[in-house]
Amino acid sequence: MEGRPVAVIECPEEIPCNPCETACPQGAIQIGNPITRRPRLDAARCTGCGLCVAACPGLAIFLVKEEADTAEVTFPYEFLPLPQVGDVVTAVGREGQPLGAARVVAVRQVRTSDGTWLVTLAVPRALSSEVRGMRRL
């Protein structure tokens, strides 16, 4: 994820689910049989397109891009009103705990989006494995 966005899958339960596998045009996510297997990512194949992020009903996939001191974390977002590019929001962790202020750098939909948007925050690189959502200041 150095210099390019790569999917991060946080799907710990063995559940019958595979939209992430079928959404990926690169064949980078494998579940196979039985369908309850946990998804496995071939990071070398991942282009960071975000199709799996929008397709996952569990909101369990993120994109992370790391650079020298900063990182961009992309997560699925299903609330209204949407944030706007340039907004400063509170970055939050997996439990919703605040992790500091962060700037919104992208708000987009992809082909697999239904009501799900992809929001990208610029955060300190040290928080790239911690930030997984946002709330408004």
Ligand code: SF4
């Ligand atoms: S981000 Fe795109 S290329 Fe990467 S695993 Fe997801 S769907 Fe596949």
Ligand code: SF4
């Ligand atoms: S679509 Fe989401 S919840 Fe379903 S297996 Fe893939 S990562 Fe897990």
